[in-house]
Amino acid sequence: MLREREEEEEAKERKKQDRRARVKEAAYQERLRDWEARERRKAKEHEKEKERERLKEEDREREAKRLKEFLEDYDDERDDAKYYKGRELQRRLAEREKEIEQDGRDRQREKEELEELKTKIFSEEHDDPSAEFERMKQEREEQYKPKILIDVKLEHSRQRERERERERERERERQNKEEEEELERQAAEFEQQAAAMISSPPPPEPTESTQESDDDRGADQFTSPVATHDHPLGAEEESQTSVVSSGGEEKAVIKIWNSPVQQQQQQQPSTPGPTTAAPPPGKQKKKLDLKEVFNTDDDDDSNLGSGKKRKLVPLDYGEEKKKKEEKKEEVTKSQEEKRKHIKTLIEKIPTEKAALFAFQLDWAAVDNQLMERRIRPWINKKIIEYIGEPEPTLVDFICSKVLAGSAPQGILDDVQMVLDEEAEVFVVKMWRLLIYEIEAKKLGLMK
Known part of the structure; x- marks a missing residue:
């Protein structure tokens, strides 16, 4: 019985303690909610107060700025009457x-x-x-000393910051436009190079008058020493003349193919006269003097009475034209692929300052030739645009920093004193150019 009574008392005591703990927890949570609500209310009031102060300060600055502009633009003769x-x-x-x-x-x-x-x-x-x-x-x-409502230096710095931001935006647009123009210019240069490679004209085709004059002068001497063909061949077949060198001597071997024109000439009655006998089969390749081959004496036609005239047919340049067209297509295709590579490379270069400065460069590709041909002229041109006159010392300094592999932020800090707000734009553009030239050199896109 005693033990049961003790257990009941202990249970009652535990219940009381639990009830007191719940009451304390509830009171604590209530106070916590009140405190959090008060803090939120105070924070809102503080924010509103700060906003009111900011608006009041802006109004005072606007009024002071208006008065400053009013006094600067005030003209006694013009505004006194007003x-x-x-x-x-x-x-x-x-x-x-x-x-x-x-x-x-x-x-x-x-x-x-x-x-x-x-x-x-x-x-x-x-x-x-x-x-x-x-x-x-x-x-x-x-x-009680009056305080300046507008800090002129602060106002100027803010204005410069806004102008710098607008200048950065314009510079990005100008940079994109320059990249597009550069791409178009390179494409035009590639097309001009391709056109120059294929612009050499083919050998002039013999005209009809030249052919006729050749027939009149010396076609009678080009008589085949071998047996003639009785069947006519196509007019497009070529007349072949070859000079064979053997044992230090030149032997003229003349091969004349018949044509329909010759067949017509064969049907016409020939003028009687002494004819030359056909050489024996074993002496078809007769050693001739070049004067005899290209004899221009028209009076010797009587000696070749049995010969058959051959009207010269112009050489067929179709194969050569086809090869040149194929070459032109290959060059055009190569230039198109090169333009695609350049465009892809430009798109891969970051435009944001942080990503651009974090880009890993292959400094082994940066040498004096790349610097003198591509980087230094661009730096010199930009320095003249920013300063208004050449600055060889500054150009040499920047080139030496680039050749030494300096970080872009370090170069920016160094040129900040000279170029002021244009320094960041200059270094960003120079770093993009450096990345492009290095990658183009590695890909073999440089001219």
């Missing part, structure tokens, strides 16, 4: 009288306060009451 005559003059005079009265009251109050301060200091125990009074007076003047 602001200081007639009704405006009367209104301003009344305001001036009120201002004079207010200034008088302020001066009187200031004098009274100074007298009170002096009396207080001299009534107290000080080693040097006069010096103490002057010190307190100086502190008072500093306290």
Whole structure:
């Protein structure tokens, strides 16, 4: 029984403790919610107060800026009639009288306060009451000293920052446009190079008049020493003339193919005269003198009475034209692939400053040739644009930093003193150019 009673008392005590703990927890949670609500309310009030102060400060700055511009642009002859005559003059005079009265009251109050301060200091125990009074007076003047509503330097810095941001935006647009123009210019150069490679004209085809004159002059000498063909061949078959060198001697071997024109000439009655006998089969390749081969004496036609005239057919340049067209297509295709590679390479280069400066460069590809041909002329041109005159020392310094593999941020810090707000734009553009030239050199895209 005693044990059961003790257990019941312990259970009651535990219940009481649990109830007290729950009450305390509930009270704590209630106070916590109240405190959090108060903090949120105070934070909102603080934000509203800060917003009101900011708006008030902006209004004061706008008013001060308006007055500054008004006074800077004010012209006495032009604006006096508007602001200081007639009704405006009367209104301003009344305001001036009120201002004079207010200034008088302020001066009187200031004098009274100074007298009170002096009396207080001299009534107290000080080693040097006069010096103490002057010190307190100086502190008072500093306290009531007018403060500048607009910090000109701060305003100028903000304005420069806004202009710099706009300049960066314009520079990005200009840079994109320059990249497109550069791509188009390179494409045009590639096309010009391709056109120059294929622009050499083919050998001129013999004209009809030249062919006829050749027939009139010496076609009678081109008589085949071998047996002639009885069947006509196509007019497109070529007449072949070859000179065979053997044992240091030149042997003219002339092969003449018949044509329909020759068949017509065979049907016409030939003028009787002495004819040359056909050489034996074993002597078809007769050693001839070049003068005999290209004999231009028209009177010797009688010696070749049995010969058959051959009208020269122009050489067929179709195969050569086909090869040149294929070559042109290959060059055009190669230039198109090169333009695609260049466009892809330009798109891979970052435009943001952080990503651009973090780009890993292959410094082994940066040499004096690349610097002198591609980087230095661009740097010199940009320095002239920014400063207005050449600066060889600055150009040499920047080129030496690039050749030394310096970080872009370090170069930016170095040129910041000279180029001011244009320094960042300059270094970003130079770094993009450097990345492009290195990658183009590695891919073999450089000219």
